[in-house]
Amino acid sequence: MEIYSLSGASGTGKSTSALQFAHDHQIRAIIDDGLLIIDGEKVAGTSAKFEKSALRAVRRAIFDDESHRTEVLNALHKYEIPSILLIGTSTNMTKKIAERLGLGDIAHYYQVEDIRSAKDIQRARFVREIQGQHLMPVPFRQVEQNFFKRFIQRGMDIFAPNRVKIGETTLVRPDFHQQSITIAKSVYMDIVKHVVEADPHVTRIQHLQCVVNQVPRISFGIYLGAPVNYSLPEQILALQQAIADSFFVHFQMEPEQIDIYVFGIETKAHAH
Structure with missing residues (x-):
């Protein structure tokens, strides 16, 4: 399996760019925040955004839980994916994910600054830090509504240049992100x-x-x-x-x- 790593600080818009990046590089599978996403749809895993604390969210994202790890491993074997994109806050984190899932060595390393403009990163930070919004690169219908009692809404549809839809996003405000500011x-x-x-x-x-x-x-x-x-x-x-x-x-x-x-x-x- 050919492995790609996309890393960058929290709130820089990695998940927003993941679907487009994967499509551009002909990568069908994405691991993001504990989810296995194939062809723009969640097929296995539980999102780290469902956790009650930031520490538990990190542990979920690196597959620290054995049953969670096994579920995603089984799905990977079932789908026989030739390449996969691992998303994390650092290359150490994506290496940890590759190790926990037994994927082998990462062949391609990218930073979020390689694929997003400074202005896009700026806006992503504002949405995360001020508004407390997190983006999941999965359709709204696949996000368990009961986990997010305060905020959940449809994000946007992602299209390829030929207007073929390649995925959807959903905006959530996890419990572990306690503070947000509303600007009139x-x-x-x-x-x-x-x-x-x-x-x-x-x-x-x-x-x-x-x-x-x-x-x-x-x-x-x-x-x-x-x-x-x-x-x-x-x-x-x-x-x-x-x-x-x-x-x-x-x-x-x-x-x-x-x-x-x-x-x-x-x-x-x-x-x-």
């Missing part, structure tokens, strides 16, 4: 207003909207002051960057999207 949409909007109103070229802002799924998406319109003796594209880009920078200062992440529409040009006297 108005907080995001106040930051945008503050940045825009400080821009000397903008006379007013209109139709400010903020859509928050996990990371906010911002859209609004502006009127610019006359005369326009500056580059319009450069001015809009600078405003987008100023908003992104302000979000990073406050939340250590940038919005998913910042759409700015220029409604018109006006003299300061006509601004209201």
Whole structure:
């Protein structure tokens, strides 16, 4: 069996990228947080996210429990998988998983930074650390609802470039992740207003909207002051960057999207 390792710190989005990574490398099987996932479906194991403490979650993820280990081993023998992706917080952890499951040596090592952009990792950390959300690369219907009394919702469908569906994700908030913060949409909007109103070229802002799924998406319109003796594209880009920078200062992440529409040009006297 050809073994791949994908490692990175907690909350950097390894599980989010796992299905796409496995598809790109023609890997049918994934071991993630104690689950054996084949072709995007959970076939064996119990998720570490069901545990009550972080220590028990780690022990579950490295197959410390003998009955859990045996269940996954039996499934691996049954499916006769030619290659597998092991996911862990470090290469030591993925080596431990390979050892516990008797898989042999790992042939390919990847870090999450190899397959995700810095911005994607930033957003993943925000979702994990601020909102307390963890992602499982298995369909919503396969996640035992009774384990998560506080939070469980559908994630997203993962598609290949040819639009063939390769898997689904589910968002959960495990019991061992006790702290989470809810940031009101108005907080995001106040930051945008503050940045825009400080821009000397903008006379007013209109139709400010903020859509928050996990990371906010911002859209609004502006009127610019006359005369326009500056580059319009450069001015809009600078405003987008100023908003992104302000979000990073406050939340250590940038919005998913910042759409700015220029409604018109006006003299300061006509601004209201």
